[in-house]
Structure formats: structure tokens, C-alpha cells
Amino acid sequence: MIKFALINEKGGSGKTTLNVNLASYFALFKNQRVLIVDMDPQGQSGKSLGIDVRNLDATVYELLTGEARTGEVIQQTRIESLFIIPSNKSLANLPYKIVDDPDRDVKLRKVLSRLKNFDMVFIDSPPSLGVISFNVMTAANKIIVPVSLNYLSLDGTAEIMDTVERLKKANHLKDVEFFMLIPTMYRRTRLASEIISTLQKHFPQLVSRHHISLDVKIDEAQSHGLTIWEYAPRSRGANMIKEVAEEIWEKIKS
Ligand SMILES: Nc1ncnc2c1ncn2[C@@H]1O[C@H](COP(=O)(O)OP(=O)(O)O)[C@@H](O)[C@H]1O
Numbered sequence: 579m580i581k582f583a584l585i586n587e588k589g590g591s592g593k594t595t596l597n598v599n600l601a602s603y604f605a606l607f608k609n610q611r612v613l614i615v616d617m618d619p620q621g622q623s624g625k626s627l628g629i630d631v632r633n634l635d636a637t638v639y640e641l642l643t644g645e646a647r648t649g650e651v652i653q654q655t656r657i658e659s660l661f662i663i664p665s666n667k668s669l670a671n672l673p674y675k676i677v678d679d680p681d682r683d684v685k686l687r688k689v690l691s692r693l694k695n696f697d698m699v700f701i702d703s704p705p706s707l708g709v710i711s712f713n714v715m716t717a718a719n720k721i722i723v724p725v726s727l728n729y730l731s732l733d734g735t736a737e738i739m740d741t742v743e744r745l746k747k748a749n750h751l752k753d754v755e756f757f758m759l760i761p762t763m764y765r766r767t768r769l770a771s772e773i774i775s776t777l778q779k780h781f782p783q784l785v786s787r788h789h790i791s792l793d794v795k796i797d798e799a800q801s802h803g804l805t806i807w808e809y810a811p812r813s814r815g816a817n818m819i820k821e822v823a824e825e826i827w828e829k830i831k832s
């Protein structure tokens with residue numbers, strides 16, 4: 579079971595968009611049984627799949643606090659072989675609830691290690707650094723960082739790498755690795771090209787060959803609660819995400 583996590587403490591870097599559309603791509607086109615885990619209290623992975631997350635009482639929060647079991651929180655989505663553990667704003671209480679728990683940074687890791695019947699897991703993360711994102715980092719074995727090409731993205735990327743290294747050491751984890759940096763929100767500007775070349779210089783094995791430009795269809799799909807494959811499968815946006823998905827597929831097969 580491959581556990582991908584999309585992390586970047588900056589909001590608006592494309593985490594949720596990629597999380598939902600990559601997970602659904604592998605479920606729809608690669609015959610994978612895929613589970614999305616939403617670790618953002620905004621609950622947008624669920625919303626992006628058309629799920630009303632506001633009034634759920636079995637979410638990732640209840641799973642992590644031991645009030646519910648996996649079977650009670652995993653929901654089938656519209657897409658066959660795509661499942662989700664949704665979240666909503668109750669997740670914002672998690673840091674207070676587990677503050678004294680010595681295992682507080684590895685709660686999600688423990689829960690996911692008991693899951694057997696999925697090929698892939700995609701974990702979405704909040705736009706902040708703290709116990710929730712630490713749980714995402716330690717639960718994953720392949721970390722994907724969407725890097726939006728506008729401002730300070732290099733600083734942010736280096737910081738994420740430091741944080742993950744620190745958590746790996748503190749919790750004696752060997753199986754957590756950086757898998758890919760995906761340039762997002764690309765515009766044809768000199769700044770964007772400069773950031774891409776600097777990323778390539780610093781992280782030559784990690785930067786994806788394909789990047790994601792802006793396409794309004796991606797935004798529209800999300801606002802309709804649909805994946806890009808359902809809303810605009812022939813759009814430029816769908817094509818860009820498909821290229822990145824195929825690159826990920828190639829990399830895990832090699
Ligand atoms: N390639 C893109 N083109 C146009 N809009 C996009 C693109 N990627 C993301 N968006 C939109 O930008 C907003 C932020 O993206 P999102 O994936 O939610 O970022 P994050 O989860 O990192 O905060 C959303 O409204 C989303 O629909």
C-alpha cells in the first residue's frame with residue numbers, strides 16, 4: 579500500500595486539487611483501490627467530491643481520537659474503488675484533545691498501518707504547521723509537495739524538508755521519503771521559470787517533468803463538487819493533471 583501525502587503549509591498551492599484528482603485518476607484509469615484521507619479541518623477533499631461534510635459525526639477526528647473505527651468512517655464515493663475518510667471542522671480540536679498523548683505525532687500512522695485492502699492512500703493536509711500536519715508527514719511513505727510558483731516557495735520547500743527530517747528522527751521512521759515536488763500555479767513569467775530552475779538545481783531527482791498551469795476548469799470542477807475527469811475530461815487542466823499522474827505512475831513502477 580503506497581501512502582502519498584500532499585503537504586505544503588501554504589494555502590492555495592494546489593494540495594486539495596491534486597489530492598482529489600490524482601486519487602480519482604488512479605481509481606478510474608489504473609484499476610487501483612484508493613482511499614483519500616482528509617486531514618484539513620476545512621474538509622475540502624470531501625466537498626470536492628460532492629460530500630456534505632458539515633454534519634458528519636464519523637470523521638477522521640473520531641477515528642484519531644478512538645471514538646470511531648475505520649469501518650465507521652470510510653465512505654464510498656461516486657467513483658467505484660475510490661473511498662474517503664472525510665473531515666470537517668471538528669478536526670480543529672484534535673491538537674487540544676491529544677496534547678498529552680506521547681504518540682500524538684503518529685496517530686494517523688498507527689490507524690493506517692492496520693488498513694489492508696487499499697492499493698493507494700492519498701492524504702490531504704492543512705495549510706498550517708502543527709500536530710495535524712505532523713501526523714500527515716509521519717503517516718505517509720511518499721511525500722508530494724505542490725510548490726506554487728509565486729513567492730517564497732523555495733524557503734517553504736526547504737522548511738518542509740527540515741520538518742520531515744526532524745520528525746523522522748524523533749519517531750525513528752525509516753519509510754518516509756520525499757517522492758516529488760510538483761510546480762503548480764505556473765504562469766509563463768520569468769519568475770516562474772527561475773523558481774523552477776532553482777528547484778531543479780536543489781532537488782534534481784524530485785522536481786516533476788510536468789507542471790500545472792492555471793486553468794479555470796480545474797477551479798470550476800472543484801466548485802461543482804466534481805473531479806476534473808467528470809467535469810471537463812478533455813480540458814487543458816485535465817490533460818496537465820493526467821501528465822503528472824502518469825509521471826507518478828511511471829516513477830512508482832520503476
Ligand atoms: N491549476 C489550477 N488552475 C486554476 N485553479 C486552480 C488550479 N489549482 C487549484 N486551483 C484553485 O485554487 C484554489 C486553491 O487550490 P487548492 O487545491 O484548494 O489549494 P490548497 O489545498 O493547497 O490550499 C482552489 O479554488 C482551486 O480550485
Ligand SMILES: [Mg+2]
Binds near residue numbers: 593
Ligand atoms: Mg486544501
